[in-house]
Amino acid sequence: MQTRLPSTKDMQAFIMTSKHLKFTLAAEALNVTQGAVSRQILGLEKKLNVILFHRHARGLSLTEQGREFLPLAQKIIDDLQSAVEKISAIKPxxxxxxxxxxxxxxxxxxxxxxxxxxxxxxxxxxxxxxxxxxxxxxxxxxxxxxxxxxxxxxxxxxxxxEYLTPVCCASFLPEGRSQLTISEMSDFPWLHSTPKQSDWALWLEAAQGHLSSSKHNQHFATLDLAVSAAKEGFGISIGDVMLASLDVNAGRLVMPHPLQVKSGKxxxxxxxxxxxxxxxxxxxxxxxxx
Missing domain, CATH: 3.40.190.10 (Periplasmic binding protein-like II)
Incomplete structure (x- = not known):
């Protein structure tokens, strides 16, 4: 009688469970429920008539058969993907x-x-x-x-x-000038991409050795939102030099202070x-x- 072959979903569930050794983490990676992964592994073990995992109170471990099957299963999935890409008319x-x-x-x-x-x-x-x-x-x-x-x-x-520096729209600069002092910048709202205002704090510490603050502060969920608000003239944001370069070159932003601080990230x-x-x-x- 011909052996019933495992499905690719069963094989992928086995590979991911072998990687994480927890049904919950494998389920998150596969975007399915924990119960679905558990049932797939049980079904695979039944088809193969072997136990692939030892079940422990705090997780799983591969059996000898599981360790032997893992590289074979991975090769099958990889070869299948390569074969599909090779003959498919759809661009990879x-x-x-x-x-x-x-x-x-x-x-x-x-x-x-x-x-x-x-x-x-x-x-x-x-x-x-x-x-x-x-x-x-x-x-x-x-x-x-x-x-x-x-x-x-x-x-x-x-x-x-990442190198950090203030960015703002060109209209913030006094006529005939390309720079602002920190005191002058504090007259404008400061735009922050984190609740802790960490980007401004890092830059200010490097600029003057101590923190100062603006008269007005506005917080955003992400760096790109803060920088977008700066482009619209709502205040001065701390931006990444590389990411802001396109807007600076196009004249949508200026860097009103020469100091650029490496963040470590x-x-x-x-x-x-x-x-x-x-x-x-x-x-x-x-x-x-x-």
Whole structure:
């Protein structure tokens, strides 16, 4: 009697559960319920007639058969994906997730990449979260904002370091001047991208060794919202030098003070070291070079 083959969903559930060793975390990564993952693993074990996981009070561990099956299952999924991409008339898609604040910098580069490589499509999703997590099955790669990345399971490339400086519309500058003092800047509303006003605090400490404050303060949920408000003339925001450069070059923003402070954080391009998705390294190198 022919053995009933597992479905690809069962195999992906097994791979993700092996990675996290908890049904709850595997379910979150696959965007399904914990019960669904548990049932898939039980069904897979029944089809194979083996126990793949030891169940413990605080999690799971692979059995000997589970450890033996894991690389085989991963190869099957990878080979199937490669086969589909090879014969499919549909262009392969790189699913990329990035913080919303970086999209103005990112979009022109992605469009240029797709013009250079028309056979490759990039599908961009933005998020207001900075610590975007790479979740298999959802995205092929992410751009992450962090101080350091310590994960040997990921291929990573720093795109650029964050340097902070004030930004505002040109109408804030007195006629014939290109700069403002900190005292002059405090006459305008200060726009903050965090409740703790940490970006302004970091820059002010480097500028004068102590904190000061504006007569008016306005808070926003993200850096791009604060910078957008600055472009509209609602106040002065702390912006990232690289991300603000397009608006500065176009005259939509000015940098009214010469000091640029390195925050210690950076933007990284990340993807799984085990990924077989074509074009990931080429896209990463394109963003780095351009």
């Amino acid at each position: 898609v790189i699913r990329l997730k990035a913080p919303s604040c970086i999209t103005t910098w990112l979009l022109p580069k992605i469009m240029a990449y797709q013009r250079a490589f028309p056979e490759q499509k990039v599908e961009l999703t933005s998020s207001i979260e900075h610590d975007v997590k790479l979740s298999s099955g959802d995205f092929d790669a992410i751009i992450c904002y962090a101080d350091v990345i310590n994960d040997s399971s990921l291929i990573q490339q720093k795109l650029f370091d 950076a933007y990284y391009f990340l993807y799984a070291a085990t990924s077989k998705k074509k074009g990931l390294e080429a896209l990463m190198n394109w963003l780095l070079e351009h």
